[in-house]
Amino acid sequence: MNPAALEILKTVYGYDAFRGPQAKIVDHVMEGNNAFVLMPTGGGKSLCYQIPAIARPGMGLVVSPLLALMADQVAALREAGVRAAALNSDLPPDARRALWRDIENGHLDLLYVAPETLLRPDVLEMLTGVRLSLIAIDEAHCLSQWGHDFRPSYRQLDILVRHFPDTPRMALTATADEPTREEILAHLNIDEDDAFIAGFDRPNIRYAIEEKDNPRAQLKDFLKRHKGESGIVYCLSKRKVEETAAWLREQGHDALAYHAGMDKADREANQMTFQRGEAVIMVATVAFGMGIDKPDVRFVAHFDLPGSIEAFYQETGRAGRDGLPSETLMLYGSDDIGLRTRFIEESDAPDQRKHMERQKLDALLGLAETAGCRRQVLLSYFGDQSEPCGNCDTCAAPPKMFDGTIAAQKALSCIYRTGERFGQGYIIDVLLGTENERIRQFGHNKISTFGIGQEHNSRTWRAILRQLIALRLVEVDLAGHGGLSIARAGRDFLRDKPTLMLRQPGLQRERNRT
Ligand code: ADP
Ligand code: ZN
Numbered sequence: 015m016n017p018a019a020l021e022i023l024k025t026v027y028g029y030d031a032f033r034g035p036q037a038k039i040v041d042h043v044m045e046g047n048n049a050f051v052l053m054p055t056g057g058g059k060s061l062c063y064q065i066p067a068i069a070r071p072g073m074g075l076v077v078s079p080l081l082a083l084m085a086d087q088v089a090a091l092r093e094a095g096v097r098a099a100a101l102n103s104d105l106p107p108d109a110r111r112a113l114w115r116d117i118e119n120g121h122l123d124l125l126y127v128a129p130e131t132l133l134r135p136d137v138l139e140m141l142t143g144v145r146l147s148l149i150a151i152d153e154a155h156c157l158s159q160w161g162h163d164f165r166p167s168y169r170q171l172d173i174l175v176r177h178f179p180d181t182p183r184m185a186l187t188a189t190a191d192e193p194t195r196e197e198i199l200a201h202l203n204i205d206e207d208d209a210f211i212a213g214f215d216r217p218n219i220r221y222a223i224e225e226k227d228n229p230r231a232q233l234k235d236f237l238k239r240h241k242g243e244s245g246i247v248y249c250l251s252k253r254k255v256e257e258t259a260a261w262l263r264e265q266g267h268d269a270l271a272y273h274a275g276m277d278k279a280d281r282e283a284n285q286m287t288f289q290r291g292e293a294v295i296m297v298a299t300v301a302f303g304m305g306i307d308k309p310d311v312r313f314v315a316h317f318d319l320p321g322s323i324e325a326f327y328q329e330t331g332r333a334g335r336d337g338l339p340s341e342t343l344m345l346y347g348s349d350d351i352g353l354r355t356r357f358i359e360e361s362d363a364p365d366q367r368k369h370m371e372r373q374k375l376d377a378l379l380g381l382a383e384t385a386g387c388r389r390q391v392l393l394s395y396f397g398d399q400s401e402p403c404g405n406c407d408t409c410a411a412p413p414k415m416f417d418g419t420i421a422a423q424k425a426l427s428c429i430y431r432t433g434e435r436f437g438q439g440y441i442i443d444v445l446l447g448t449e450n451e452r453i454r455q456f457g458h459n460k461i462s463t464f465g466i467g468q469e470h471n472s473r474t475w476r477a478i479l480r481q482l483i484a485l486r487l488v489e490v491d492l493a494g495h496g497g498l499s500i501a502r503a504g505r506d507f508l509r510d511k512p513t514l515m516l517r518q519p520g521l522q523r524e525r526n527r528t
Pocket of ligand 2: 386387388389390402403404405406407408409410
């Protein structure tokens, strides 16, 4: 281990030893190599670039996406005696000139800068004459066009490769699946051999996933276990954020809202209250995320299906940065699946990308519907092997499966016989043989599938249909009225009739409650 680096760890940070892969990474960068660092939230990424930046001759340049995040880091570093500063666009001219003087005179160890500022020609020009110890790009996944944190200016950071070819480059992130990882490496011209990938596991986080049954009641149950604690409730839409926050306040919770449609000032005020509060629930869209540095977030709930496994991992990952036990809950229903599918199909993205998005959604649904350990499925998505964890809902109480072959056949033929245009409720009524005006009007009380599904109740049929949708045997047309139709895999299924195991519905919630 490089002695200078170890010395800084002790004197500046007051830590006795590096943690996990930190030592290897710091050594690697101290020698002037590039590095890609993938470490889960709370893993200690900051030290990996800060220590080499301080120890190596010259100033370390840190690209960071958020001003608030930069301000926090700079303040903490200064407190520890490190000469750090942030270059941002709203610096008054005097302060700006003073800062540039410090930079030119070699009086700074670390300079934080937003990509938009860094990319300005005058800034790049001025930095060209400065001796740089390294360039660290934090939250590097923001350069991935396919990720949900995409920042166009991050995309242009490849300029740095050409502008500072001899300066070691570091890219750091807590989220990057295989394709994103490759995208970052290629874009910043970092070698595969320079990649350090730490395990993804967050053992202190408990995972639970439930089908939506009575979502508000489900959330209420979950929150009962977290009285006096802070957490986040993610919703899909701004409207739902507002409604849910208002509802939670009625329930006596200290709930705040956060979404991109709010005033910047209100948003920031709410973030600040959350950051400092002890028992604050932030109800938010995915706009709330990056840069939350609250160590004691005790729970994260997804009130709607998140966008992908990466999004799920990142959003749940905001819980328990302090390493203490934390709990997550994700709720999902057929509508969520339909809506997410529609987002993909209706986007202007090229076919190849849509294909990938579909696969990502399927992987997430696989996690939701698995009978195995959630953590195993989650980690295997990122390429990590693991044993059943004992700290997720399915480990605590493995779900019961049943042979759903006949049920699936009945549901599919009912969808087929009614013309593949009716929604879930209607199909269930036909399956159960519920005679009503609409069904009579279409003459569906006369067809062969009318009443063939009386062995299950409507709740069970709902769960069966959801699983058929999740398994892609059935498609939901949400652009219309949620009409169900048979997907290609559903036709194959009707033809080949393979055995289909389904989860016994409705039990997960009861299990999670005990
Ligand atoms: P990340 O950016 O990967 O989410 P941070 O760099 O913010 O993580 O580090 C998370 C926490 O762990 C911080 O409180 C940090 O001070 C602490 N930490 C990092 N490295 C060490 C270490 N070697 N020993 C003890 N604590 C550490
Ligand atoms: Zn498990």
